[in-house]
Amino acid sequence: MRITSAIALMALALLAGCSDDRHDERLRQAGPRPSLAALLKVADVGLGERKFGRCAGCHKNNPNAPDFGGPNLYGIYGRPMGQSSPTFGYTAALRNAGGKWDAATLDAWIDNPRAVVPGTSMQFAGVPDPLDRADIIAYLKSRSPTAETATPRPAKAR
Ligand code: HEC
DSSP, X not given: OHHHHHHHHHHHHHHHHSOTTOHHHHHHHHOSSOOHHHHHHSXXXXXXXXXXXXXXXXXXXXTTOXXXXXXXXXXXXXXXXXXXXXXXOOOHHHHTOOOBOOHHHHHHHHXXXXXXXXTOOXXXXXXXXXXXXXXXXXXXXXXXXXXXXXXXXXXXXX
């Protein structure tokens, strides 16, 4: 009886220790002191979708979804900063930032928005774990169908 419960406890401890996102295993695969590119190779879109939960209080991520506390992020990867949503009231700081959303800028932004664009209104403490950020970036990219393809976006109806 005691042995059985001890084994059960050990199994539980093991389960709790290896979190279901295979974080440490993926980090090992990425190699020592992994670059963002190395992290993106082991990043997981499905896990990123789950981790997008931290953003979902303010952001939708669907075609034609409305802005929320923040702009709809569908298609954001590859776009210029502060220009995507025709309806969102961006800060002048972000509107005039001049950069583009790629893996590097998104990584820095998700870590600490104010370090990328001082004066932004995105009130967010940041995601400190680099692999969590890579998962979220992989997800954002997967929700940006025009980012990797040569297919032009349909012309806007006038
Ligand atoms: C508390 C609300 C809030 C949370 C949580 C939040 N954001 Fe934002 N986000 C905003 C606001 C507000 C803006 C617009 C900032 C501005 O205009 O300066 C913004 C802007 C952005 C932009 C720029 C969009 C563009 O069109 O240029 C990106 C990318 C972004 N957020 C990603 C994220 C991601 C990824 C997360 C989660 C890891 C997140 N945000 C969490 C409020 C939030």
